[in-house]
Amino acid sequence: MSGYRGAIRFFLIVGIVAAGLAGCRLAPDYDDEIVQSLNAATEDTSKFFVKIGNGTSNADYPRREDTYTTLIGKYDALALRLETRAYPKPTLPFVGSRVPVPEQAPSIAPVKKIAEALGQMKKFDQARGVKPLEVAAFRKIFEIETRNALTYENALKRDSK
């Protein structure tokens, strides 16, 4: 019996030491370039929303077409980068079965949604212009989803201070 307990204690200690030396990862590494790109896209998109705050007319849509294309391209590229970033599998067996770890970074869907919303707004702008309250609603989508994505990406810094 004491031999059995000794073996359990031995394997427990070996397990803790091995895990401690390896470090447990349940989320991807922080990527400063992703955060910088997201911040830059956020600034450009905010400026665009300020410019069109009073609504748009489809008569002058061609003046905005390039801005839409550039912004959508930035968010599409960001989503691709987020999707291709390495995502860890839990290394500790008891964690894998007890903690429901997301299958991919939860910042991907918000970034895709921003690109989708800008694409939808572009279509309305081209077809009939965008009303002021519609611009406000699209802006709110952009703000909510940006906060979703940035909060998660910044949390990956794992600051302990």
Place this chain on the structure above:
Amino acid sequence: MAELNIGKLLTDIENAARPILQRDLKSINGFSERQLRDLAAFAAMVATGVATGQISKDAHPFMLQTLEDMTKHFVEVLHGLVVITIEKLINAIIDVAVKAIETASGVALKVA
């Protein structure tokens, strides 16, 4: 080989885990409050727009689907933040345990 002091180990684990929990829960709480306020503001905006015609009919399906999507994304991000906190807690606790084993065994296991 010295004996592991279980009482001290538990105190050290508690001291390592407490600041992580306090800080992370505070920031998760702040994030949640802000997002819930904005989701409510968006819902109100869409309701007004639909009722008054300030949001055209062709935009209704997109706005309603987006409200659903954003709520789902918010919950997924919350889940992600909690998982990051759990990861920090596991590593902090294991770190304390490894140090205790090092002290008791007199063997340095981690390279600084």
